[in-house]
Amino acid sequence: MRRRLTTSLLVLATAAALVPLGSGTASATGPADPCASYSTPAPAARAERVPLPPDAAAFMADYQAWGNQPTVEAYMQLFTPDGTLMDTGLAAPIGTAAICAQMKSLLKEVPDYKFEPLPGTVSSKDGRVVYVKARNTGTVAVRNQSGGTETRTPFNYITTHRLVLDGNNVAQGRRFWDQTELFRTMAPTLPKLFAGLTPVPPAQPRTDDRLTAWNTRDSAALVAGVDELAKLTGPGLDAPLVNRQDARAYLERFFTQAHALNLTPGHTVRRGNVTYREWVGRAVVGPENRDITYGITERFTRDAAGAVEWDLAFETLDLVATECEIRELRALLFPPSGPTQPCTPPAAGQ
Secondary structure, three states: OHHHHHHHHHHHOOHHHOOOOOOOOOOOOOOOOOOOOOOOOOOOOOHHHOOOOHHHHHHHHHHHHHHHOOOHHHHHOOEEEEEEEEOOOOOOOEOHHHHHHHHHHHHHHOOOOEEEEOOOOEEOOOOOEEEEEEEEEEEEEEEOOOOOOEEEEEEEEEEEEEEEEEOOEEEEEEEEOOHHHHHOOOOOOOOOOOOOOOOOOOOOOOOOOHHHHHHOOOHHHHHHOOOOEEEEEOOOOOOOEOOHHHHHHHHHHHHHHEEEEEEEEEEEEEEOOEEEEEEEEEEEEOOOOEEEEEEEEEEEEEOOOOOEEEEEEOOOHHHHOOHHHHHHHHHOOOOOOOOOOOOOOOOOOO
């Protein structure tokens, strides 16, 4: 089974390159108050009808133009000369040289790649911090194991981007997305973390502080903090969850593979009826209990009746695959400087 997974992952060389703007440290404008309530009443107008400030609007025009017709040159023009990017799976932010190298690889391997910002982009009042949700599509080459022929397999996945602008260019970017959502298209043996959820009964929250709730894995507090929950969407869900018992089941399953969360508040942006919150830091995750950089974003959208749509963005590949399996995948696109050993197959009976 381990060999089948590793072989499947070998077709995913390009996947690790899919790093459209996706940074660095928790906050460039100062951390948000973790006790601040996102549920402060806000206008019921749809977020996309709230005009973006000039710099944010100019950036989004360039971003959309690049997504329609991606080139390396146009992508790099989105960044400041010293801009950085932090993406799922990276140990630390990377600079423009590494960003450029990744984009060159992406567009070479996925010539039909497209990036589509979705409606509902929001920014801070000064336009400096922008949250963008986007759809990523294209095809990657998959080699037939028996005949050696190649076919192209389509991918279609969603990313959330938190961007800190300097003027209308990106000084810091951080992307939140679930690699498993992409990889399972081509590696169906990847475990399904959220399969077979069983509703978890209500419980008394242990805290009323949202940061503490994430760091202490208090699912009761997290669901209680979403007033009039209408639905929850997030990685690994085929359909939204519409009650607190199912939402708790989802969070509790996540916490089985995400331990020792040590997150701090990043940027909070509220505009119209949409609020984004960012939590970044470290976590101990997966079958090997590895300590890695980690991040979560929450998006809350309140309708005219007060019900809240709660959308989560985080990564699960590190939660379901071993470090060696993930390294074999990424090494195809980012070759290590020295020789590496292949993953050792599990012993008989394991």
